[in-house]
Amino acid sequence: MGILEDAKSTLERLAKVRAAATGANEANAIELLRSALMDMLAPISLLSTNASLLRQKGVDLSPIPELRVVIAAVKTAQERFIESPKATTLRQGTRWTSLTNRLGAIAASGRSAQAIDWGRFFENNYFGGLPPTQRFAKLAATPENAIAIKRYQAAYQAFARYRSQPPVDSDDFDTLRLLSNQLTEIVFQEDVPDDVKKFLDATSSGAALDLLTPDVLKWLRENELLGNYTVRAKTH
Secondary structure, eight states: HHHHHHHHHHHHHHHHHHHSSSSHHHHHHHHHHHHHHHHHHHHHHHHHHHHHHHHHTOOOOOOTTTHHHHHHHHHHHHHHHHHHHHHHHHSSHHHHHOOOHHHHHHHHHHHHHHHHHHHHHHHHOOOOOOOHHHHHHTTOOOOHHHHHHHHHHHHHHHHHGGGTSSSSHHHHHHHHHHHHHHHHHHHHHOOOHHHHHHHHHHHTTOGGGGGGGHHHHHHHHTTOOOGGGGOOOOOO
């Protein structure tokens, strides 16, 4: 962003003028302006850093229409300050208010555009499966699924935060890719007969014996799960 270079140049000049200022009032006035510009520059600098990383990783970033106007405003303020290096130069008329408003607006526009671009990239390049609650809704309560569910929940929780919070460095991108791959590779046991599913789902609260049909017994035996269940009489 050219705006960063121009803003930094203005900050440097403000610092030099502050150091050379003979009057305490002028020095204080310039320091206040410099501090205000530093605060304005921080979010823009962060956006620029994030944009460089995202482009490096293949994220297409949309242009920010207001950027040219803001760069022009910063350059104009810089030129006027070079001609007359005083605090009043930047504060003349509505110059300072207009400049700070535009810097704040460009930071907000940049964040919004970057968030939309990242969201699109995320949806197109990483795991697109359902959240845990929806994914588990129709799964049978098999021991195999119980293990897979725990893995899915842990990986999805770490993965989902990247949807609204892009990686901050290359290592973070590697972590995101790893989580995405882990979620893709998790396999659930879904080819479970309906009567078996009814029995397994009922075991959490106590399955009635009429649910233990010959087909259910056969399935449990074939999957070596007979030893996982015991019969208990109801207590009144």
